[in-house]
Structures are given as C-alpha cells and as structure tokens.
Amino acid sequence: MSSTPSPFIRCVVVAALSLCLGATGCTAGPGSSPQTSPPTTSEQPSSPTESASPPSQEPVTGASTSTAPTPKTWPEVVAQVQPGVGQFYVTRCNAGATGTGFxxxxxxxxxxxxxxxxxxxxSIAFGRTSVNATVLGKNDVADIALVRTDSPVQGHQFQLRSSEPPVGSDVAALGFPLGHPFTLTRGTVSALDAEQDIGDRIxxxxxxxDAAVNHGNSGGPLITQDGQVAGVVVTIEIRDNVRAEGxxxxxxxxxxxxxxxxxxxxxxxxAFKDCGNAPAPGSGFFPLTVSANHDQARNIGxxxxxxxxxxxxxxxTSAFKLLTPELQATFGDATKWSADLGSSYWTKAEIFNVTGTPSADDLDADVNLQTIQDAAHGPNAQTCSxxxxxxxxxxxxxxxLIAGTSLPFGEPTAC
Structure with missing residues (x-):
C-alpha cells in the first residue's frame, strides 16, 4: 500500500474537524476534543436575506399546542424522533465544524x-445518507438558523411547542456530542427567562x-417527553474558562x-463564504453514502x-489540515498540495468497506468516488472518472486523519 497518493488523487483531505457548541463559535481543529480513543457505536457575510435583530415575540404560526398526548416512555420517544435529527458537517475556509439540527x-x-x-x-447526515443544504435565514443575536436541504429527507418532522415547559419539567437533549453517534441525555428545566453572557453579546x-450537553450538541432539539421541541440547544455555562456542570x-x-x-x-x-478560489461547477455539492457496516465507517465519513x-x-487550507503530519511533510504545504488538484471536483462518493478492528487507531476505508475535471487534469484525458x-x-x-491513499482495485475508468 502506498503511503503517498499520486498527483491526481492528492485531493483526499479536508478541514480539520471541529465540534460545535457555544454561541461564540466552535472548538477548532485536531486536539480540541478530550477524546483519546475512537468514538464508539457562525458568522455569514452581510446579506439582505439575513435577519439583523432578534425575531419578535408575536404569536407564532404552525407551532403546536402544548396539550400533552398520552405519555410515552423515553425509549418510545427516541424510536419515534431519532430519524429526524441530523448531524451537520460545515466546511469553512480555514477549518471545519460539526453540529446538530432537526x-x-x-x-x-x-x-x-x-x-x-x-x-x-x-452537508447534513441523516442515518447513512447525507444531503447538502443552504441557509435560508439566520439570526446571530438569537442564535437561530434555518437551512433547506437540496432534496427531501425521509425522517420525523418535529413540532415546536407554543409555550415554555414549566420549571421542573422532564426534558432531553438530542444530538451528536463530540462527534459521537446519536445520543439522548435527560434532565429537567432548571429555570426560564435565563441569560447567558457569551462575550460579544448576551x-x-x-x-x-441540567441535561448534559457538549460540543457537537449545538442546534439540537431540547424536547419534552411528548416529543415536542421546547428549545434549541445553543450554549453551556463557562466562566473564567471553567465549565460549570449541569x-x-x-x-x-x-x-x-x-x-x-x-x-x-x-x-x-x-450567500456562502467565498474562500477566494473558484468553486466547483454548479452547486459544488456532492452526496456521500455509507454502506459499510464497520463501527467507524460513519466517523470516517x-x-x-x-x-x-x-x-x-x-x-x-482547511483541507490540508486533515492530513497526518507525516503526509503533510511529503507535500510541503497547502499551496503546493492544492496545485495538483487542477480542475478536479467530487460529484459523489460511497464508503463501501472499512477494514480493521473498531478500536484500532489505523483503518482502511474503501471508497467509490466520482470526479469531474478538465481533460488535461484527468487520467487518460478523462473528463469524468x-x-x-x-x-x-x-x-x-x-x-x-488521512495517512495515505492507494489504488488496489485498479486505475479509474471513464464515467
């Protein structure tokens, strides 16, 4: 197996993953998480479409009533609502981030x-399938955003409560803390009309x-036991760089x-952030699916x-950060690495096999990948490979991190 990719398949790396939680931003890059073993199984440029002030408190349309239906157990609630909770993968010019949405x-x-x-x-992953998305509106003061996926998603559609649950009510936070698979953590409503100073605003x-949440839970639903959304998780209590428990x-x-x-x-x-380079033809987005059953397949995805x-x-720049230091050294720097990318872009990908012990630090992932490029940059003058x-x-x-690539199945074929 080669530890150094050929010039064309050097486009194998992306942003260092960070895990979102806290309205001041996300924890950036490798080393930001306290994890030591593999997990088991945002300001936009000014735009007329953005909201510059908090939404009004007028009566809402489409929010559910708060009349409680027949009580359910938490396992029943999870089985019903989990398909409607997605994990966000956000690319930025100099970093990457993950979070939660519903x-x-x-x-x-x-x-x-x-x-x-x-x-x-x-991109947002619902189960083993990812969809791409754009922002329809966001309010940085209130820390709320709405995105639209590029295709419909088959999943539970949440209802928003029309009133706040009383203090003492049972609630649960749903999401993907620290990049882990889906979790539910239970707690209670500790207080209403609370405030949190996050540095640049309150x-x-x-x-x-007091439901346990961590980086990666941001944007996830805080639900009551009837499955309705009481709120959107946005931040945790941190004072003097010390995190308060609960x-x-x-x-x-x-x-x-x-x-x-x-x-x-x-x-x-x-509008998306312009990283200063020419974007891919069309939307620049691509679908990624995971058909491999390995415990780490989704995390590699x-x-x-x-x-x-x-x-x-x-x-x-963010793409280069996901190479291992050893592989980075073979390219020199991000500028030299990106020079080999030419005009190539990803159009779709599938992780069809992962080999190695789930708890191991080194695994092999086999991927079906389709790319488009100018003939001058394609293998055998291919424009689609x-x-x-x-x-x-x-x-x-x-x-x-990506330590290397190889082509054990042979050279690419024309589309």
Whole structure:
C-alpha cells in the first residue's frame, strides 16, 4: 500500500474537524476534543436575506399546542424522533465544524446560527445518507438558523411547542456530542427567562437545563417527553474558562417558530463564504453514502465529506489540515498540495468497506468516488472518472486523519 497518493488523487483531505457548541463559535481543529480513543457505536457575510435583530415575540404560526398526548416512555420517544435529527458537517475556509439540527419539514432543518457561521458548504447526515443544504435565514443575536436541504429527507418532522415547559419539567437533549453517534441525555428545566453572557453579546429569554450537553450538541432539539421541541440547544455555562456542570441553555421554541415562519418561504439563500478560489461547477455539492457496516465507517465519513466540500469550494487550507503530519511533510504545504488538484471536483462518493478492528487507531476505508475535471487534469484525458480508492486512516485522539491513499482495485475508468 502506498503511503503517498499520486498527483491526481492528492485531493483526499479536508478541514480539520471541529465540534460545535457555544454561541461564540466552535472548538477548532485536531486536539480540541478530550477524546483519546475512537468514538464508539457562525458568522455569514452581510446579506439582505439575513435577519439583523432578534425575531419578535408575536404569536407564532404552525407551532403546536402544548396539550400533552398520552405519555410515552423515553425509549418510545427516541424510536419515534431519532430519524429526524441530523448531524451537520460545515466546511469553512480555514477549518471545519460539526453540529446538530432537526427536521421541521421535508427539506427544512433548524439549527443554531453559530453552527453555520462562515460556512462555505454544508452537508447534513441523516442515518447513512447525507444531503447538502443552504441557509435560508439566520439570526446571530438569537442564535437561530434555518437551512433547506437540496432534496427531501425521509425522517420525523418535529413540532415546536407554543409555550415554555414549566420549571421542573422532564426534558432531553438530542444530538451528536463530540462527534459521537446519536445520543439522548435527560434532565429537567432548571429555570426560564435565563441569560447567558457569551462575550460579544448576551443571549436572553433562554431555557436553562441540567441535561448534559457538549460540543457537537449545538442546534439540537431540547424536547419534552411528548416529543415536542421546547428549545434549541445553543450554549453551556463557562466562566473564567471553567465549565460549570449541569448548566446549559436553549432558545425557546416560540422564538424559534417566529423566525422560522419568516424564513421558510424565502427562495434566495444566504450567500456562502467565498474562500477566494473558484468553486466547483454548479452547486459544488456532492452526496456521500455509507454502506459499510464497520463501527467507524460513519466517523470516517465525517472527514471525507468535509474533504470533498473543501476541495469543491476551494477551502484548501482547511483541507490540508486533515492530513497526518507525516503526509503533510511529503507535500510541503497547502499551496503546493492544492496545485495538483487542477480542475478536479467530487460529484459523489460511497464508503463501501472499512477494514480493521473498531478500536484500532489505523483503518482502511474503501471508497467509490466520482470526479469531474478538465481533460488535461484527468487520467487518460478523462473528463469524468470513477475511482475505487483505499484511504489509510489514522485516529489522532480527536479526528480521523488521512495517512495515505492507494489504488488496489485498479486505475479509474471513464464515467
């Protein structure tokens, strides 16, 4: 197996993964997470479509009533709602990030504004399938955002409560903390009308909860036991660089509903961040699916989907950060590495096999990849190529890094 990719398949790396939570931004890059073993199984440029002030508190349209149906157990609730919770993969010019969001319509997903800040591309994974998305509206003051997927999603569509649950109510936070698979953490409503100083502004009218949340939970739903959304998780309590235990905050559902009702009819999305390089033809997005059954296949997919987004959007600096230090040294720097990319772009990818012990730090991932490029940059003058690439992946304690690539299945074929 080769540890150094050929010039054409050097486009195998993306942004260093970071894990979102906290309205001030995301934890950036490898080494930011306290994890030491593989997990088991946002400001946009000013735009007329952005909201510059908090949504009003007028009565909302489409929010559910708070009349409780027949009580359900938490396992029953999870089985019902989990398909509607998605994991965000956000490419930025110099980094990458993950977060959480939830469906409120076939192609509408609510998340926190800081999850999608400065995004140059957004993908959301629902189960083993990813969809691409654009921002319809976001409010940085309230830390709310609404995105639209490029195709409908088959998943649970959440209802927003029309009133806040009383103090003492049972709630649960749903999401993907620290890049882990889907989790539910239970707690109670500790206080209402809470405030949180996040440095550059004060978030107000928040729900305070003792449900355990971490980086990566941002944008996820805080639900009551009937499955309705009480709020959107946005931040945790940190003072003097010390994290307080059992104190987290969510934007209330009525406030979210007011903003969503304004944004969901928009046809023009918020502009993505321009990384200064020519974007891919068309939208620049691509679908990534995971058919491999390995426990780490989806986590490896996090790195690869950010990689493809970075290549397609010209976010080469962030792409270079996901190489192992040893592989980076073979290229010199991001500028030299990106010079070999030419005009190639990813159009679709599938992780069809992962080999190695799930707890191991080194795994091989086999990927079907389709690219388009100018004939001058394509193998055998191909303008569309189907590749079967083996990625050698290394776990550095925080994220899966690409240690090398090879072509054990043969050379690429024309589409």
């Amino acid at each position: 469906l409120i319509g076939p192609d509408l997903v609510v998340t926190a504004a800081h999850v999608v800040r400065e995004a140059s591309a957004i 978030l107000q009218n928040l729900i305070q909860t 104190i987290a905050y969510a934007v209330t559902a009525p406030r979210v509903a007011t903003a969503v009702n304004e944004w969901k009819s928009r046809s023009t999305p918020v 996090q790195s690869l989907i950010l990689h493809g987004q970075g290549i397609n959007q010209g976010a080469y 189907n590749w079967k690439i083996r990625y050698s992946m290394h776990w550095d304690g925080t994220v899966w």
